[in-house]
Amino acid sequence: MKTKNSPSKLVISFLLPLIVVGLLTACMNNPEVETESLPNQPTNLTEEVSASGEVRPIRWVTLSYANGAADLDVKVSVGDEVSKGTVLVSSNDDRFLTAFYQAQAALERAQFAYNQTTFPPSQALIASAEAALANAEANLDLNDNSEARISVVEAAEADVKAAQANLDDLLAGASLTEKNAAENDLKAAEISLEQAKDAFDLVAPYSGKIVEVYVNSGEAIGAGQPVLILADLSELRVFSTDLSEVDVARLNEGQRAEIVFDALSEQTFGGMIERIADQASGTSSVYYEVTIQLDEVPEELRWGMTAFITFPVE
Numbered sequence: 490m491k492t493k494n495s496p497s498k499l500v501i502s503f504l505l506p507l508i509v510v511g512l513l514t515a516c517m518n519n520p521e522v523e524t525e526s527l528p529n530q531p532t533n534l535t536e537e538v539s540a541s542g543e544v545r546p547i548r549w550v551t552l553s554y555a556n557g558a559a560d561l562d563v564k565v566s567v568g569d570e571v572s573k574g575t576v577l578v579s580s581n582d583d584r585f586l587t588a589f590y591q592a593q594a595a596l597e598r599a600q601f602a603y604n605q606t607t608f609p610p611s612q613a614l615i616a617s618a619e620a621a622l623a624n625a626e627a628n629l630d631l632n633d634n635s636e637a638r639i640s641v642v643e644a645a646e647a648d649v650k651a652a653q654a655n656l657d658d659l660l661a662g663a664s665l666t667e668k669n670a671a672e673n674d675l676k677a678a679e680i681s682l683e684q685a686k687d688a689f690d691l692v693a694p695y696s697g698k699i700v701e702v703y704v705n706s707g708e709a710i711g712a713g714q715p716v717l718i719l720a721d722l723s724e725l726r727v728f729s730t731d732l733s734e735v736d737v738a739r740l741n742e743g744q745r746a747e748i749v750f751d752a753l754s755e756q757t758f759g760g761m762i763e764r765i766a767d768q769a770s771g772t773s774s775v776y777y778e779v780t781i782q783l784d785e786v787p788e789e790l791r792w793g794m795t796a797f798i799t800f801p802v803e
Contacts, residue, residue: 533590536803540732542781542796549700549720552691558582559709562762569699571719577699578691578716583716585688592678599678612716615656622652652726677743687770697721700792727760727781727796736776739802740765746781750796752789759784762800 558580565577629645701718704710727748732740744762764780781798 493579536801538732538736538802540729540736540779540798540800540801542727542729542798544750544790544792544794545728545795546720546722547724548695548790549697549718549724550694551715551718552577553716554580554688554691554710555713556584557710557712557714558585561704561706561710563702563704563710565699565701565702565707567699567718570697571693571699573693574697575693576690577693577719578704580586580689582689585685588688589682589685592682594674596678596682599675603671603675606668617655618652622649622656625649625652642652691716693719693740695719695721697723722792725783725786725790725792727783727798729779729781730776732777732779733773734769734777737765737779740779741799746798747799747801748781748783748795748796750787750790752791752794753787754786758787 524648547644562579562581564579565571565575570578582747623644625648629642630641630651632645668767697719698721699717700720700722701715703715710716738763742762742765746760746762747760748760750758760781760783762779763782766778769775770778
């Protein structure tokens, strides 16, 4: 059998929510109700400058043939460790061979000229000059006695003067100016020959690792075309890539830095500012490159890895 709700119960059910809402509103509007105040914020926070960075070796070089080369002989591969002076690539280009022979001949001529001006003339050379003078004088006498034409006699007289001047110069020796000129010509010829020899090969300017090779043996390349990249990976540095002109003004060489590498995000490494660039980099925006020397270089660190750098400042 169904039962009916009493009127009193219906009234209570309707009024109860209204009473609760009223009490809450009263509490919120009561000026005597105080809220708990927030604790004072610390005022001695350390300021810092931050920047993104990139790992790079302190030196690397892209090697190429300035005027191009043909018939290359590549002697190294990516990853090879090489010592300073190692021949990395050779070329059998005929242009290099021609230049070498020309430089060698020029050196021989310069050496002969230098010897002529530096050392006393040989007896054979003096005898030859004296014989030339005697022949010129005999020819002049012959033309005088035969009453030759004036033009013939004048030519014979000129030959005598020339032969006499040659003998006098030979006996007097070269002047200081001639000796200096001959010496400079010899030095220039020696340098040209060395350059002609060096043109065949690309040589490691320092010890390092081959990180890129762009050509294969037997190929020909154009002027200035990259052949390979050699890097000294024994000394890696962190270089900032987006440090603004405002922030760089707050930094000094020797200042400490903290670095977190994206590839080693669970560790923080210490370092010191080794150098601050004197000139701005970038085109669309101005930024300055800061070089950081790490206190410890982790074995996992590689060229090109990215980093986040913080510089505590006063």
